[in-house]
Amino acid sequence: MDGDLGDFLRSRRARIQPEEVGLPSHGRRRVPGLRREEVAQLAGVSVDYYIRLEQGRGPGSTSRTKSAGVSDAVLDAIARVLRLDETEHAYLHAVARPPKTAERRRSAPRVRPGIQLLLDSMERTPAFVLGPAMDVVAWNALADAVLGFSRIAPAHRNTALQLFLDPGTHDLYPDWAAVAAQTVAHLRLGAGSHPDDRRLREVVGELSLKSEDFRRLWADHQVKACMYGVKRVRHPLAGLLTLPYESLVLPETPDRTLVAYTPEPGSETAERLTLLGSWASTGA
Structure with a gap:
């Protein structure tokens, strides 16, 4: 870059x-x-x-x-x-x-088993882990039920690639334009911190080649750490979900970020997530 x-x-x-x-x-x-x-x-x-x-x-x-x-x-x-x-x-x-080449960290391919156990223990909270290029490297069952990570091919199990290259995301995210702008701003911030990350270069290159929306937003040079906020997801079964989220950098692997959706207990979204989790656990 x-x-x-x-x-x-x-x-x-x-x-x-x-x-x-x-x-x-x-x-x-x-x-x-x-x-x-x-x-x-x-x-x-x-x-x-x-x-x-x-x-x-x-x-x-x-x-x-x-x-x-x-x-x-x-x-x-x-x-x-x-x-x-x-x-x-x-x-x-x-x-x-x-940073000097010798000081640059290589991205770990996945999370530690303990982190996966932590994700699995969050039964009522959709949670997943992102790498610097926004690859989804780990998730729990409820996050899979909401966003369908397991149904995505590993090479494209990346939130930025899905957002800009899958036309279905325009229906999934009612506020698609805002989500797209936040995603690019976060991705550019990661590019500054990991200038020689090969995977990040691949993602930016593919999106620049295939998405006019991405090229326009990338050229704006907006940078923003999207560590908390609210996303709305229109799920085909559960309906409209209003999902506040918190992002936490994992201490031992600072190029990994745990994202958790935290709806208000007792809210309509929380109830819909409970129902969605029940469907998922029974294979419905």
């Missing part, structure tokens, strides 16, 4: 108007937002330095090392000028200074 740093910086300066940072807005501008020279001036760095950074080249860098030499102070100043939020700020650091 080469070019992420430059594309991200260009997209973020394009959304800042000169008058927002105290600069005159008169005169014709060839591009929207701030010019590179203005970002450099406001951040207190030379224009050449900022241009090199936007090209993915830091001080003393080569085509292989990219911007590894850029300091925290410079990145923090640029984040301030571009008005990045906390998640965008962390993403800027990640893509500007990717």
Whole structure:
């Protein structure tokens, strides 16, 4: 995913108007937002330095090392000028200074047996585990009853691939557009943290090739950690389910995230999940 740093910086300066940072807005501008020279001036760095950074080249860098030499102070100043939020700020650091190859973790193929036992013990809570590329690596029976993981081919048992390549997901998710935007923002955040993850590259490549919706959203460079929220699922048997969710990073494997749907006890959704779990347990 080469070019992420430059594309991200260009997209973020394009959304800042000169008058927002105290600069005159008169005169014709060839591009929207701030010019590179203005970002450099406001951040207190030379224009050449900022241009090199936007090209993915830091001080003393080569085509292989990219911007590894850029300091925290410079990145923090640029984040301030571009008005990045906390998640965008962390993403800027990640893509500007990717970890050395020797320090990059290889993704484990599956979860520990203890994690699977934990999932299975959550009989009233649909829960599953995602990898950095949004592959579903483990799940419990109720999550399978809601989302049908076991019926998906292993190579495409991935929430992003399913969302954009399976037309049926437009019926499954009444708020498909919002779910799609959140998914891409989360996937891009993962790309910043795992720049050399082969599986993540494969997923982004396949979606870029096959989905116009994905290409459009990916080009927006939105980054967001979707760690909690609410999703609505229209299940063919149980009907409309309103599912608050919580996401927890597994301590020993920080590239694994456990996602649990947590409807309010006694709610209509909770009752429908109980009924769905009963159907699933009897093989209905």
